[in-house]
Amino acid sequence: MSAEATYPKDHFLSGGWDLKSWLLTKDHKRIGILYLLSISAMFVLGGLYAGLIRWNLLVPDGTHMSADTYNKTFTAHGVIMVFFFLIPSIPAVLGNFLIPLMIGAKDLAFPKLNLLSWYLYMLGGGITLYALLVGGLETGWTFYTPYSTVFAQSNVEIAAVGIFVAGFSSILTGLNFIVTIHKMRAPGMTWFRMPLFVWAHYATAIIQVLGTPVIAITILLVALERIFHFGFFDPARGGDPILFQHLFWFYSHPAVYIMILPSMGVISELITCFSRKRVFGYSFIAMSSLAIAAIGFLVWAHHMFVSGMAVYSAMVFSALTYLVAIPSAIKTFNWVATLYKGSISWDTPMIYVFCFLGLFLIGGLTGLFLGNLGTDVHLTDTYFVVAHFHYIMVGGAIMGYLGAIHFWWPKITGRKYSEAWGRLSAVLIFVGFNLTFFPQFVLGYLGMPRRYHVYPDEFQVLNVLSTAGATVLGFGYLFPSFYLVYSLFRGEPAGANPWGAKGLEWTTTSPPPTENFHEVPVVTEEPYDYARAPKEAAVV
């Protein structure tokens, strides 16, 4: 490095650290950090529940937990991880922090609404945690009727209210992003000069805004049915539980894309930076995000092939499911083509990119097994499904999230973390993840059903392997919290652009000033113009 990087005197946190400066802040960067803290807490909690699940499944006879406790445990794991970690993770933390920086704006279009979103998240999270911790919830995160409406004895109504409230946090975040991306771009920042991270968040925001209200009304109907004995889904009165499943998956399948699209946006940023090469097929990657958002709304019933559905509609949904794989494949091919003849470096974020590529590939291809009408009958509700969606959500979404945290950590905090520890834990997470979930593909294929607290003896070896992997994975997740926090106090100043990356966010100081840019940036070049970028990190 040519010159010593310095830590700026004036940045968005220099205004103060008192409680008021956080709880009443309208700065998107501070709100991003509030989200980072709150979703990290949720991640730890959801992870503890995952540990309990794996602990119970160490033994085949279910002696560690009663069936009821086990049901409540996997429900808590699912509800926390889906609604309170995965869905907000990248958008609410990094999208919040980065989108205004990336498009050269002072803030999101609606800063107060952004703060309100965080409060709704906390309120919804608090209510749901109360439901989960005091008495518990045994319906699974899917709340299938009539079990949830008629038979469940637990806190369904309370959890429903919590998820309803948190849903509006997600909707308002999406609304804020859409308006910001449309109306707040800096001069010269045309649509096709936007970073692919922003395109991915635009597609995500569309799903958040159009999908989330459907689960909100659905979960509200479940609550009304429980509280006022309305009969929306009650088979005794002619109500149709399958209708609930349609409405539920109309959101909850697109929700998978809320989790994975932002992660794909992260991969696009990282892979081009660490290949020192302009991203291959920019407009294809951008448009495939929109294609995923659009087609993603048309595949929901592939979760219901065995629920009772006309064979012709099943065929249509199966075909559409194959169709949605195409834009994902386009992205993957373009990423690989970006690597080709690139000058690849193995910094921590890039290791997460490679983790993502391999795991997402496996997760995506096994998804086709499940979208296929014939094989799905064999695999439905087995551990194969569990393994598949963990390859997408953990292998895809969380790898992208961790890659993003490591890539933009120097920007957010102005400090560098230990590269050696970063690489070590990335590798540990990769190994632990595969050890946890690959055996589950085999278990599922052999016929082990999900959501049972007991299983036949012959499945024990693979289950023990899986639990061992989960232990490694747990340690892998633990390390970053130590070395990242350590870097806050002892890390070297990062300088404005430690990676030599392109993009407006790297042109301002690290951490950025409250107004993001001292002067409104004017964009004059195409994105990812790495051919002209110096290899040395720029120091400002």
Added chain:
Amino acid sequence: MSETTTAHHPALQHQFTDLRQQKEAVTLGMWVFIAQEVLFFGGLFAAYAVYRSMYPAAFSAGSHHLSWKIGFANTLVLIGSSLTMAMAVHFAAIGMKRRVVGFLLATVLLGSVFLGVKYFEYGDKIRPCLGDGPYTGCLVPGERFDAAALHLEGAEGGHAQIYFSLYFGMTGLHALHMIIGIPIILGIAFLAGRGAYSPEYHSPVELVGLYWHFVDIIWIFLFPLLYLIGAH
């Protein structure tokens, strides 16, 4: 549009360059919000479509039990409130403060009339369900539901409960949107009275207008779907 005059307008928020950008942003924001509202109600409309095609007889019987005359009168009241709202937005755009306040208050009045009528409509269906019975004429879904009042028996009584679940769910959610809208309109009327708005800056009036029209349009769909099934 000159930037110099609007760049320092007191209503301009710091993240925007000028009032024009701010106005475009907040207007788009409201349209996006309305889009999510369409999907929010959309879940109920989907459920309605499914059950009406499954149980046409029970839906028809349930619908005949509602008074289409009251529903129609209330529809006129609500359309009237949309007119007064449109007038308020118009006068805000040309800066006639007193008329803005007047028409906003007229909108609140008409909206309250609508809700008052709804109160009595609900009351007729809920009152028989209270007390110790015999619950004749009770039309709230649940144990006390009186299918005989609709001349239905057996499974069709259950189907009629679904109709009334949807009736209360859909009109209730619609009424809730009005109950949220009215205090907001009152707040904006208050600010308008204090001279907060001008021809350059009156986005809040326009936005609450958009919201109110949206809520009215929902009712325009609810009225025929719930009140006019099988009416000739």
